[in-house]
Amino acid sequence: MTARRYQDPDVIRKVLHEARTIAVVGLSPNELRASNFVGFYLRRHGYHVIPVNPRADEVLGERSYPRLADIPEPVDIVNVFRAPDAVPEIAQEAFEIGAKMLWLQFGVISPEGAEIAERGGLNVVMDRCLKVEHARWLGRMHWLGFNTHRVTSRRASAV
Amino acid sequence: MSSDDSEQFGFDTRAIHAGQRPEPTSGARAVPIFQTASYVFEDSEAAAAYFNLQEYGNTYSRIMNPTVAAFEERVANLEGAAGGVAFASGLAAQAAVFATIFEPGDHLVVSSALYGGTITQVKHLTRKLSIELTFVDPDDLEAWRGAIKDNTKALFAETIGNPAGNVLDIAAVAEIAHDRDTPLIVDNTFATPSLCRPIEWGADIVVNSATKFIGGHGTSIGGVVVESGVFDWSNGRFPVVADPSPAYHGLAFHETFGVYGLLMKLRAETLRDLGACLSPFNAFLFLQGLETLSLRMDRHVENALATATWLSHRSDVERVTYPGLDESVYRPLVERYLPRGAGAVYSFDLPGGRQAGGRFIEALDLWSHLANVGDAKSLVLHPASTTHRQLSDEELVRAGIGPGTIRLSVGLEDIEDLLRDLEQGLEAVGREGARA
Numbered sequence: 001m002t003a004r005r006y007q008d009p010d011v012i013r014k015v016l017h018e019a020r021t022i023a024v025v026g027l028s029p030n031e032l033r034a035s036n037f038v039g040f041y042l043r044r045h046g047y048h049v050i051p052v053n054p055r056a057d058e059v060l061g062e063r064s065y066p067r068l069a070d071i072p073e074p075v076d077i078v079n080v081f082r083a084p085d086a087v088p089e090i091a092q093e094a095f096e097i098g099a100k101m102l103w104l105q106f107g108v109i110s111p112e113g114a115e116i117a118e119r120g121g122l123n124v125v126m127d128r129c130l131k132v133e134h135a136r137w138l139g140r141m142h143w144l145g146f147n148t149h150r151v152t153s154r155r156a157s158a159v
Numbered sequence: 160m161s162s163d164d165s166e167q168f169g170f171d172t173r174a175i176h177a178g179q180r181p182e183p184t185s186g187a188r189a190v191p192i193f194q195t196a197s198y199v200f201e202d203s204e205a206a207a208a209y210f211n212l213q214e215y216g217n218t219y220s221r222i223m224n225p226t227v228a229a230f231e232e233r234v235a236n237l238e239g240a241a242g243g244v245a246f247a248s249g250l251a252a253q254a255a256v257f258a259t260i261f262e263p264g265d266h267l268v269v270s271s272a273l274y275g276g277t278i279t280q281v282k283h284l285t286r287k288l289s290i291e292l293t294f295v296d297p298d299d300l301e302a303w304r305g306a307i308k309d310n311t312k313a314l315f316a317e318t319i320g321n322p323a324g325n326v327l328d329i330a331a332v333a334e335i336a337h338d339r340d341t342p343l344i345v346d347n348t349f350a351t352p353s354l355c356r357p358i359e360w361g362a363d364i365v366v367n368s369a370t371k372f373i374g375g376h377g378t379s380i381g382g383v384v385v386e387s388g389v390f391d392w393s394n395g396r397f398p399v400v401a402d403p404s405p406a407y408h409g410l411a412f413h414e415t416f417g418v419y420g421l422l423m424k425l426r427a428e429t430l431r432d433l434g435a436c437l438s439p440f441n442a443f444l445f446l447q448g449l450e451t452l453s454l455r456m457d458r459h460v461e462n463a464l465a466t467a468t469w470l471s472h473r474s475d476v477e478r479v480t481y482p483g484l485d486e487s488v489y490r491p492l493v494e495r496y497l498p499r500g501a502g503a504v505y506s507f508d509l510p511g512g513r514q515a516g517g518r519f520i521e522a523l524d525l526w527s528h529l530a531n532v533g534d535a536k537s538l539v540l541h542p543a544s545t546t547h548r549q550l551s552d553e554e555l556v557r558a559g560i561g562p563g564t565i566r567l568s569v570g571l572e573d574i575e576d577l578l579r580d581l582e583q584g585l586e587a588v589g590r591e592g593a594r595a
């Protein structure tokens with residue numbers, strides 16, 4: 001059971017607007033994997049995507065780091081594509097490198113990891129896809145008939 | 160909660176607004192009709208990203224179109240689904256679902272009380288595609304349970320059966336399906352999301368013929384599939400959905416797109432390959448219909464109940480099947496699943512059989528004799544000689560249709576006018592009977 005507290009639209013929209021640098025833990029070099037789709041999409045939409053994958057040297061044209069601690073620059077979002085049992089350790093590392101948010105993808109559900117991150121002052125999103133949320137709030141998800149769960153009469157801005 | 164989160168808005172507000180934001184270029188308040196076959200790419204990287212599904216983008220109106228998308232999202236929102244894919248007709252929508260989740264050798268279990276076109280479709284499509292088919296009495300939960308085999312990949316039924324008015328125990332049948340890791344598909348055409356939302360009761364996929372009450376004007380043919388996004392297509396029983404797809408350069412749709420995986424496959428592969436896309440103009444007309452859906456459904460239900468009650472008190476009429484009547488065996492299910500009303504399509508029997516049925520229909524002046532339902536206009540039909548004509552006698556009995564069964568689709572006219580016309584129709588049958 002995923003708590004709605006980790007899927008707050010206001011938190012999601014704020015971070016989508018403010019974040020610049022996203023470390024993607026478990027970013028696969030395989031173009032058919034979900035993590036690659038998400039990394040590709042985020043880079044296309046102007047975010048600085050940093051791969052964290054000890055089994056790759058480079059993904060999406062960016063140098064890949066074995067661990068979060070190896071990244072030599074500030075990170076806004078730590079986006080996790082790993083099994084839930086790996087999350088507590090990643091959450092601790094995310095806190096240690098001063099990241100602002102821990103974002104756990106669809107199916108990556110770890111209340112323990114979320115608690116660790118929250119104790120360290122990070123915002124947490126769980127069981128949500130970063131690409132889908134970007135497309136829902138800022139992008140073009142509505143072009144493919146998906147339910148964006150939005151109702152507004154305000155004129156959209158160009159995407 | 161965010162101020163524009165649709166969950167805080169009521170059904171009628173969402174029926175008017177969901178799926179559309181005034182678009183950035185013109186600010187047009189109505190949903191514009193994007194009557195275009197294709198779309199200019201920004202650059203070659205964008206074109207490649209769209210075709211690879213790495214970015215949400217328009218490529219070709221056989222696969223996606225902004226007007227159609229507004230309609231798809233609105234229906235998905237009203238049904239409580241993750242998304243929708245529209246098709247050229249309700250039957251095309253159903254065929255697309257079967258083509259997406261079935262492989263040769265699989266098994267489909269369907270209600271025996273379905274729209275005749277659906278019975279014909281599943282019977283012959285499954286035979287041609289080497290899929291096994293079993294019909295079950297939709298009211299018999301043990302029959303549903305007993306019909307499921309290791310190769311069963313879906314159960315299929317209508318919220319309100321056409322034309323006998325069986326009301327499906329959606330939650331119970333969904334549980335039976337889920338016990339065997341199998342999805343439940345529900346055709347919600349007769350209820351529309353205004354009267355029932357099957358996903359809230361556990362259905363996984365919902366199909367609607369938009370031609371009927373969703374449009375409400377009888378001007379356009381169309382259908383739409385929505386999916387909850389909840390069913391685990393990676394449970395090991397649906398390799399055709401979960402495995403790397405040979406039809407999309409090895410993409411594993413469910414793993415890559417998660418809750419949107421089946422919908423993405425339905426669009427990017429099945430709609431692409433079947434080509435049965437909804438036209439933007441028809442989508443526009445359906446959007447106009449959706450804006451007034453629940454207002455119309457309330458009036459449809461009111462008129463249906465009034466005509467059914469009136470018919471049930473006549474001595475020259477037998478067996479009025481409207482499930483909204485107090486004496487209906489479906490009353491408890493109506494109270495649970497259809498508290499706002501049991502729809503506006505039902506049937507009754509004339510004791511004089513086929514001949515009386517024909518005489519009745521020919522005597523009517525206001526009710527239109529045609530093969531459709533869910534129009535603002537009241538409609539009448541003799542199923543045994545039209546929509547269900549391809550069925551054997553045995554299949555007719557299983558579908559609750561006798562030789563003198565008349566199906567009504569009750570419209571929005573003044574109730575006094577509808578009753579007056581029914582009365583003179585019944586009197587014409589009586590005169591004929593007296594002469595014989």
